[in-house]
Structure formats: structure tokens, C-alpha cells
Amino acid sequence: LVGDSKEGKIQRLDGPYHAAEAVRHIANVLRVWKGPTPVPGHVRSSIPLIPVDICAQAIVDLTLKGLQESWVGFKSLHLSPSKGLTARGLYASIFKKFGLNSEILLMPLVPDFLVKEAFDRVINLPGEELEYLLNLPHLDTSETRAILGDGWCPEFHAYEESFWKGYDEYISHR
Numbered sequence: 425l426v427g428d429s430k431e432g433k434i435q436r437l438d439g440p441y442h443a444a445e446a447v448r449h450i451a452n453v454l455r456v457w458k459g460p461t462p463v464p465g466h467v468r469s470s471i472p473l474i475p476v477d478i479c480a481q482a483i484v485d486l487t488l489k490g491l492q493e494s495w496v497g498f499k500s501l502h503l504s505p506s507k508g509l510t511a512r513g514l515y516a517s518i519f520k521k522f523g524l525n526s527e528i529l530l531m532p533l534v535p536d537f538l539v540k541e542a543f544d545r546v547i548n549l550p551g552e553e554l555e556y557l558l559n560l561p562h563l564d565t566s567e568t569r570a571i572l573g574d575g576w577c578p579e580f581h582a583y584e585e586s587f588w589k590g591y592d593e594y595i596s597h598r
Contacts, residue, residue: 432588444521457526466560471508482576501571504577
């Protein structure tokens, strides 16, 4: 979940905001870095970001639909955009936010010692989140889209500006 789709308001840094924080902490180094910037992630992964207000509305809509149709038993539905933001797309947005022009080099394999030391201590990206980022599962959203319609969840580009607005507001108040 990320901030709401209109104002981007967030209560704490979590998920993709940690990646932004990591880059923010080393942005000055990256501005003078020559060559591609290695970052953790897979080319084929998509990150299932969803604004909290869109997610809440989907939960309400699915609950009402279940009550109206008297669903019996359990139903497993993934609340995720149809395509999702790629790891490269997330980093591109982060690099643009901090005025970085470096080429992005995705690294699917990050040595354990780097995960524990560099990501946990130096840039405060919890190792569990890095592990999740590197091993994102494919989420089948076909049943959710069949119930809610194809356009129920906007893709990142539709709320990117509010995403960064919420981040900036949070950072300025801490």
C-alpha cells in the first residue's frame, strides 16, 4: 500500500518509500558516480503498488458484491494493478525525483553480506523488504478484474505526482 491517490498522505515510510529513502541518503554520491548505478531488483518483476484509498474502496466493493451474491466459502482475490510498476520503473521515478541521471543496472542477486550491512545499516532498508523486492510473486488479478472491472486500480503513472507529494510532506514533518 502507498499513500492515497489524491494527496499521497502517508503515516510512515514503508515499502517503496524505503527505496526512495535509500537513494535520498546516497544521492550526492550518485550525482558524481560515473557509470550505471547497481540496484537490487529483477527485470521481470512488477511491484503491486496500490493507493490506500483505492484499496479500501475495492475491499468495500468486494464485500458488498459478496453479500449481494451470497458468496459461500473463501475467495482469494489479489488487490493489485493489472500491470504493476516494474522495478526499473520505480527506480526511474526515484532517480527523477532526486535529479539523478545515472543509468539503472538491476541486480537480481545481491550477496548476503551486502543485504545485512549496506541495506540494513547504511541506508536503513530492512533486509526483509529487499528480499521481498527481489522475489516478488506474480499475482493473478484476473478474478478481481472480472468482479471489479479492468480499470478499478490505476497504474502508478496516474498517481505518481501524489505519491511524491505525500513523501515530501512526510519528510518535511519529521
